Each structure stands twice: as structure tokens, then as C-alpha cells.
Amino acid sequence: QVQLVESGGGLVQAGGSLRLSCAASGRTFSRYTMGWFRQAPGKEREFVAYIRGSGGITYYADSVKGRFTISRDNAANTVYLQMNSLKPEDTAVYYCAADRYSLGSPAYQRYDYWGQGTQVTVSS
Secondary structure, eight states: OEEEEOOOOOEETTTTTEEEEEEEEESGGGGGGEEEEEEOSSOOOEEEEEEEETTEEEOOOOOTTTTTTEEEEEGGGGGEEEOOSOOGGGEEEEEEEEEEEOOOOSSSGOOEOOOOOEEEEEOO
16 A cells, blocks of 8 residues: 655645645655646646656656656655746646556556545646
């Protein structure tokens, strides 16, 4: 069992930056691929990025490529999402998720554990 707790959301103007954190419980954090997803009101949950357990492999949605950076600190059981050049369309609840068995996937169904989410609001 893995428990995930996101933090770092908030209100920011367009063009600004935020850094999300996701703290995980458990002693096997480095074995999990970690992903970030987001969900805006009335829309389906959308993949943002994932990072493999070692941290060497990352993958991004086209909508955030070049603006967002996913990273992890396995010693601290934490995964991060640095978000730069934010746009109003980035407004959503952001969730981190842990995938125990695959090498990474943009499909939310592949993830086994989820955090409660943190709100990110980008004003124009």
C-alpha cells in the first residue's frame, strides 16, 4: 500500500510558475513509476507526465512538453512537477499516481495508487 499526498497548488497568473510535490509513504518508492495527471471541471482525467523509478526516463503530454518538468528524489520519497509558463488552460486539479507494475503509461487505468489532488488555478 502506498499513500500519496500532493502539495504546492495555488493561484498564479498566466506566465507564472508553480512547483507541485507528491510525498509517498512506504519503503519501495523507487520501484514505482510515478505519474502526474490533471482534471478540469467537466473534462476527463488527462495525462501530464510520468517518470520511471530510477528517474532516468520521463515522458510528457504534448500540451506540457517544454514547459513542465517531472523529477523525483527517491531518498525523500517525493516526486515533483515544475510548471513554468503556465496558461489558463492548465487550470485543473493535479493528481500524482503510482504505478507498481509497468514501465510507464499515459493511461490512468494503469496506476494503482492516487493522491487526493491539489488545485492549480491560472488566471489570465
